[in-house]
Amino acid sequence: EPEVTQTPSHQVTQMGQEVILRCVPISNHLYFYWYRQILGQKVEFLVSFYNNEISEKSEIFDDQFSVERPDGSNFTLKIRSTKLEDSAMYFCASTKNDGVGELFFGEGSRLTVL
Amino acid sequence: GNSVTQMEGPVTLSEEAFLTINCTYTATGYPSLFWYVQYPGEGLQLLLKATKADDKGSNKGFEATYRKETTSFHLEKGSVQVSDSAVYFCALNAGYIPTFGRGTSLIVHP
Numbered sequence: 001e002p003e004v005t006q007t008p009s010h011q012v013t014q015m016g017q018e019v020i021l022r023c024v025p026i027s028n029h030l031y032f033y034w035y036r037q038i039l040g041q042k043v044e045f046l047v048s049f050y051n052n053e054i055s056e057k058s059e060i061f062d063d064q065f066s067v068e069r070p071d072g073s074n075f076t077l078k079i080r081s082t083k084l085e086d087s088a089m090y091f092c093a094s095t096k097n098d099g100v101g102e103l104f105f106g107e108g109s110r111l112t113v114l
Numbered sequence: 115g116n117s118v119t120q121m122e123g124p125v126t127l128s129e130e131a132f133l134t135i136n137c138t139y140t141a142t143g144y145p146s147l148f149w150y151v152q153y154p155g156e157g158l159q160l161l162l163k164a165t166k167a168d169d170k171g172s173n174k175g176f177e178a179t180y181r182k183e184t185t186s187f188h189l190e191k192g193s194v195q196v197s198d199s200a201v202y203f204c205a206l207n208a209g210y211i212p213t214f215g216r217g218t219s220l221i222v223h224p
Contacts, residue, residue, distance in 0.1 A: 033212065042216040043158070043203060056211050091157055093212075102148055103205075103212055107157040 002026045006092050006106035013082055014114055021077045021109045023092030032075045033093040033103065034067065036060070043091070049075065082113045116141045120204050120215035127194055127222050135189040135218045137178075137204035145208035147171075147180050147187040152201045152217070161189075161202070194222045 005024045013019050025032050034046040047057040047067055054067065066078045075094075079086055089108040095101035121136040139145065146165045150158040162171030167182035176191045187204060199222045204215040 035214075043214040045211050045213070048211060058211075093158075095212075101146075101207065102160045102163055103158075103207075105150075105157040105159070 002104075004092055004094055004104050004106035006090075006109050008109055009107065010110045010112070012112045012114065015084060016081050019079045019082055019086075019111060021079075021090050021092075021111070023075045023077070023106055024073050025075055025092065025094030026096075026104055027073070029094035029096050029104070031055075031095045031097075031101075032069070033095075034077045035091045035093065036088040037091065037108075038088045046077070046090075079111075082111075084113050087111055087113045116145070116206060116208055116211070116213045118204050118206055118213055118215035120202075120218050122216075122218070123201075124219040124221050127220070129196055129222055129224050130193045131222075133189070133191040133194045133198075133220065135202055135204075135220070137187045137189065137215060139185050139187065139204070139206050141185075141206055141208045141213075143208050145206040147178070148205040148207065149176070149178055149187070149189050150203040150205055150214075152203065154200070158203060194220070196222045196224055198222050 007022045032049040037043045045058050047061045048055045064080045091108045092106045093103040117140045148163045149161040151161045152158050162173040164171040164180035170179045178187050178189045201217045201219050203217045
C-alpha cells in the first residue's frame with residue numbers, strides 16, 4: 001500500500017541552526033501539507049502546497065519557514081533559524097483530491113531544539 | 115473560519131465499555147468529516163469518514179454519523195478494547211485547509 005514517508009524520524013539541533021525535514025508524498029497525490037504537533041497538544045496546520053506553490057499558510061508559517069518541491073518526489077520543510085518553541089512533531093500529509101479527500105500522513109519527524 | 119471542537123480528555127474506560135467521543139464543527143459549505151487515530155509514537159491514520167449529510171462512516175467497530183442539523187460527527191464504539199487506547203482526532207475538509215480538533219485521549223483498562 002502506498003504511504004507517505006518522512007525523514008529524519010528524529011532530529012536534535014541547536015537553537016539558530018537551519019533544519020530541513022523531508023517528505024515523499026504518495027506518487028499520484030497532488031496536494032501536500034505540513035502540520036505540527038507540540039507534545040500533547042493539537043495538530044496545527046502550517047502550510048498547503050499545490051501545483052508547485054503555496055496555496056494556504058497559517059500564522060505559524062512565518063518568514064523562518066519555507067517549503068519546496070525540488071524534484072518530482074520530495075516535499076521539504078525548511079526552518080531557517082530554529083527556536084526552542086519549534087520543538088514539535090512535524091507531520092507531512094498528502095491527498096489526491098482537495099475538498100473531500102482524506103489526508104494520508106507520514107509517521108512524523110520529531111524536532112528537538114536545544 | 116472552519117473549526118472543530120472535541121470533548122476534552124482523557125476518557126478512561128474499562129474494557130468492553132461503550133465509547134462516545136463528541137465532535138461538533140463549524141464550516142462554510144459542505145465539508146467532508148473524518149476521524150483519525152494516533153497510536154503512541156505513530157502518525158495519524160484515517161479511522162473513518164463521511165462525505166455528506168446522514169452518511170455513516172464505520173471501521174473496526176467504530177461508527178460516526180454526519181449530522182448536518184446538529185453539525186456533529188460523534189464517534190462511538192459499542193465495546194472498547196485495550197488496543198483502542200490512542201488519541202482520536204475529529205477533522206473536516208471543506209476544500210481549503212483540512213482542520214483538526216484538539217484530539218481526545220482514550221485510555222482503556224483491562
